Amino acid sequence: MSSPSPQPAVTVLGLGPMGRSLAAAFLAAGVRTTVWNRTPGRDRELVERGAVSAPTPEEAVAASELVVVCVVNYDASDAILRREAVVDALKGRTLVNLTADTPDRARDTAAWADRHGIAxxxxxxxxxxxxxxxxxxxxIYSGPAELHRSHGSVLEALGGTHTHLGEDIGRAAAYDVALLGIFWxxxxxxxxxLALAKAxxxxxxxxxxxxxxxxxILPPIFEATAGHVDDGSxxxxxNPLTSSASSMAHIIAASEAHGIDAAVMRAAEGQARRAIGLGYGNDGFTRVTAILGPR
Incomplete structure (x- = not known):
């Protein structure tokens, strides 16, 4: 008779709004969850639901083979992870960093982890x-594919879709900053x-x-123009750039007539006018992608 599989376990470092949501999802899925947060008290509800509260990050790390950290940025995660006691506890374990920052910071952290024997x-x-x-x-994830596969069943307890984007450790952060650029x-x-409408x-x-x-109307435009960018057409x-720039000028004029700051639209118009000045007036707006680098 085979022995039952051990209960999956995870440690969550950082209990801001997202960290608490991650820990709650693990708990709901029956994953043994240890939590730690720099500010005491944020784990109260999670503990009531069955989480184990660790007094220090190194004790939290020692409780699980899989450690998930999610804090405001990599300065904050470095402040937790690079303490000597935490580094010692992390050796031989897997660290999944769901903290948002830049691709270069992700690569730097991966190099640090490799030097210390941390997956x-x-x-x-x-x-x-x-x-x-x-x-x-x-x-979304990036880094060793085998690492993603081996911990996939636990990570999938968080619900939704989980996509591995490739071995380049900075790729997930690159997707993140690009997509959040659209959002913001x-x-x-x-x-x-809304300000212009209110006026x-x-x-x-x-x-x-x-x-x-x-x-x-944006999703089909995104799909169609992605091909234009990739093939350089x-x-x-x-809708040529000359028409786009004219439309933007109307928005700027209407805004500034009400004393509304039109800096965002002026920036977009400036990009369009620059492309027109370079002789691309008959191209679409995505021509701007080719001139956004250093002048």
Whole structure:
């Protein structure tokens, strides 16, 4: 008679909103979960649900073969992980870093982990806390594929989709910053739109359904123009840069007539005008991607 498989275990370092959501999802899936947070008290609800609270990060690390860290940035994760006692505890274990930062910081952390005998997988969470533990969660990872496979069953307790993007340890962070660039520039544009609408007597609730319509046309545009960027065609057949720049100028004029800061739109118009000045006026807006590097 074979002995039962041991209960899977994980340690979660960092109990901000996302860290708490990760730990809660592990617990809900029946994973033995040890938690630690720099600020005491944030683990109370998790402990009531069955988590083990560790008094120090090194004791938390020692409790599990798999350690997940999720804090505000790599300065914060370094402050936890690079303490001598924690380094000693991490040796021979697997560290999955779901902290958001830059690709170079991910590569630096991977090199540090390798020097200290720590198996390292970098990752990013592409959806908000409310999705964790549900089918809507999206996780991406980069680093050793075998490491991702060996811990996949535990990580999948977090719900949603889990995609390994390749061996380059900085690849997940590269996807993260690129995709969040879309999100935050879109949110900046939406904030500007609401300010302009308000100045014209239009409430945010009145504008919102039409804003959603604008958002809905973007996915097919993303898909179509990705090919233009990859093959260098930058087609402007449907909407050339000269037309785009004219539209942006109208937005700037309307905004500044109300005293509204149009810096975000001025930046976009400036990129379009620069491309036009280089002779690309008949190309599509994605031509801008080819001129965004150093002048």
């Amino acid at each position: 390292y997988l970098d990752g990013a969470i592409m959806t908000p806390t409310t999705t964790i533990g549900t089918p809507d969660a999206v996780f 520039t879109a949110m900046a544009g939406y904030a500007h739109a 014209e007597g239009i409430t945010a609730r009145e504008l919102a359904p039409f804003a959603q319509g604008i958002g809905a 930058f087609s402007g057949e449907d």
